[in-house]
Amino acid sequence: MIEWLKWHLKILATIFFAILAYKEKLIKLLLCSKILSRKEKNRLIVKEDFIQGRGNIPLFYRLFSLSSSSPTVVIVHGLGEHGGRYAHVRDLFLDLGFSVVLMDNRGHGKSGGRRGHVQDFNYYLQDLFLLWEHLHLWKPLLLGHSLGGLITLRFAQTYPEEISALVVSSPFLGVKMEVPKWKTLFASYLSQIWPTFSLPTGLNPHHLSHDIEAVEKYKRDSLVHQTASARWFTESLKAQEKAFQEVHQLRMPLFFQLAGDDFLCSSKTAEVFFESIPFSQKQMQIYPAFYHEIYNEVEKEKPLQDLEEWVNENVLSIYKDLS
Structure with a gap:
């Protein structure tokens, strides 16, 4: 023993x-x-600069470059905000080995142009293409939120060969509350006779996120605005209609991340759009009870983790195959 x-x-x-x-x-x-x-x-190189957009509008961008050989993601923000609000999303991609580009859309942030106004929705797409040429971008991943989601969808439909994959969060494919017909007609009339006529969007910051700290930070942000012009409204409606008409042009890996309790954009419309995409390599994730800004929610770790996993499984292999 x-x-x-x-x-x-x-x-x-x-x-x-x-x-x-x-x-x-x-x-x-x-x-x-x-x-x-x-x-x-x-080794990270950080650059802040301007390019000349369509009509010589100065467009501010931020570049976070790891190396000339690293894959790149371009992040496009929503209405009334700017690229500086996506630092945590930027850091996620840097950790994944991506270089990151964030540009303030015309009429937003540090870029030039009347706040919340665009004469032609295609100017957003042309501005992005000018950024592609200026930075010599090669098939980057494209990510868009809200208005940025609509912009990136239209860019992907117009220039499908220019990107490797597409991610959209809470895309502006329709509004949550139906706009009365008379308002649409009145906006169309103003868009023709007074296109720059602008009104407050009426956005309630507390409908962006349940995270009070994130909401207060948004309210204190001097680069945030809450106005939109008559022409911006009618051009956005045309872009939404065009997106549905050209849904067959989406021929790249797609990831839709939708807020389950979005007071601003219609998640139901986004679901219908997603189901109509004929390309098979697509995925949709809905986050019940989340408000519009899913990446700024109290439980933002969940959509950010889902984003990271989707990129690892669907995007990184593309660059390996292309290299």
């Missing part, structure tokens, strides 16, 4: 010291990993 105990104690001691030795190596590996991570971050 004593010999049996001695034998088992000897085995336990061997296992214990082996764990200690492994733990020390593991700590060393983690330290090395952190050092490498710092080195990677030190």
Whole structure:
């Protein structure tokens, strides 16, 4: 019996010291990993500059470049906001090895142009294409939120060969509350005789997110505005109609992330649009009880994790195949 105990104690001691030795190596590996991570971050090149958009409108952009060989994601923001509000989404892609580009749309953020106005919706697409040419972008991943979702969908339909894949969150394919016919007709009339006529959007910041801190930060942001012109309204309606008409042009991997309780954009319309896409490599995720800005919600980790997993499974392999 004593010999049996001695034998088992000897085995336990061997296992214990082996764990200690492994733990020390593991700590060393983690330290090395952190050092490498710092080195990677030190290689990050950050650039802020302007390009001349359609009609010589100055357009502000931010570039976070890891290397000339890294894949790139272009993030397009929504109405009344700007690219600076997507720092956490930017960091997610940097951790995945992507370079990141964020441009403020015309009439938004630090870019020029009348706030919330566009003379022709195609100007948004042409501005993006000018950014492609200026930065020599090669088949980047495109991500758009809200108005940015509509812009990126129309860009993907117009220039399908220019991108590798598309992600949209809470896309502006329709409004939650149906607009009375008389308002649409009145806006169409104003769009012709006074296209720059603008009114407050009436957006309630508390309908963006359940996260009070995120809402207060939005309200304090000096680069945020809440106006839209008559021409912007009619051009957006035309773009929505065109998006449905040309749904067959979407021939790249697609990921739709929809807010289940969106007070601004119609998730139902987005679902109908998604189902009509003929391309098979598509995925949709709905987040019940989430407000419009899913990446700024209290439980934002869920859509961000889903985004990361989708990119890992559907996008990174594209660049491996193309390289």
